[in-house]
Amino acid sequence: MINSHFITMNKQHLLPIKESRLGVIGGSGFYSINKIDCHEEIEVNTPYGKPSDSIRLFKTGNLEIAFIARHGRTHKLNPTEIPYKANIWALRSIGVRWIIAPSAVGSLQEQIRPLDIVIPDQFIDRTHKRPATFFNEGAVAHVTMGDPFCMNLSGILCNVSEENIPGGRQLHRGGTYLAMEGPAFSTRAESNLYRSWGCSIIGMTNHTEARLAKEAEIAYSSLSMVTDYDCWHQTHQEVSVEMVLENLRANTEVANKIVFEIAKVIDKKRPQSKSHSSLKDGLITQKENIPSFTKEKLKIFTDSYWG
Template structure:
């Protein structure tokens, strides 16, 4: 087990000379997916970040030749509810370890008849209904605006979908595209809420991906979601209302296949090393003059801004 303070982590990372040839893949495991057994040569790193401690130790290993950093967003024993996930610390920690692509296998409820429980969706849009989440690294004297028109990386999502379609069992389906409704949680929706989201054309409902995707974009990390349906939320009265028991049973089935899809996608990413628009998201997004940004703020965001502002050092 290795422990690192955030300043040491920053010294080991050189964003200004970064190459995708050396980049790592991050995997944010959701409900039911707390590890990936096929990762080899695993070592655990406990990081302190400017935003606190991540959800758990970061497990670094290999899927084939691809270096992977796995993090259980709820903790490996599922002790952190969606609102309380340290989103900023998680994304900062992954970027500090050289992650430039993130796969997010996550449990969701289906909002459409054609997306059946145990189907999987590769969403391409969000609607945000959360209200207690940190949505940016850029505050406390600095402002940045990044584009979120296409919040999931289209290139990474395509690779994920192609690999998923090769693996998913007969009778289950991969749905390419769709809108992910992000709710605060931790309770499931009321029937009225569920019907409202359906009327908006939403495909699935979950509690975590939106916050991660926004912060990942600011961190210049490509992000894609493998949204694994466990239930029909509560709108479909031809099916029983969502229960914890139902969710857990389907979580286990989804996690088994989800791990295989992530492993296959990792091998493909290692071959392609795909460049994403997300990898330069801050290039035209930084609005504040660097010379007036407070030192404490500048130090916290240096890992993201150094390619454009140069490495920060206190005068």
């Protein structure tokens, strides 16, 4: 069943944590949750245009999971074309306060092997065509990004992943995610530059989502699943679409299992996060000086501060 969901009708962003939803943004190869059945599908209209796809709702225990395919379920959007602001706004508008982001990444370090899992705790931004903030058009906010991923949620994700990772693979707790624009893969010179910076993995999407999720007061954590060694590894075959797709298929089942298991933990713990109040000291512009159309777009994030 597909329902249409409008900004003027929505109050679910005000749900208390104990009633909030878990969001899952599925990356390349991960286009649905296969452990449980979808019980509802909704279209969300946002001030930033249409999201990547409709949002499918799943339920485990007392927790609803809101799933959206980052690139669309037919993978029609390249990393630059993804409507990041619409996706994050839509998830927050239906009461999502935690996001797990399964994502395909390349490894920039020898010890991080293809099919390993990394839960990064930092990123470096090398994108240049992305929306970096919700706060413009007459409203300014500066959120702290010292810890761009939610440490509490990432800790839970690490524990769940460690318990569910298949034999022969390794979980890496922490690491720096290098965000590149894409859609082409790196040159060898770029890849070696990022290695020299100490980066752990390279991807094209998580940095943008993490920034916007912090402004939306959503705890965000990346489940980064390694598909290849990028192109720096001279003794390993050069990264190709075929290699990536093969490893994506191998990773999808693991990602589904981890998402299903962490949902059970979130249902039980409903973990609080500093991200849930990240705008508290970040709002700069006084509300009386903000244009009404801008306040309307931002109200799902700022109601508790601006009234």
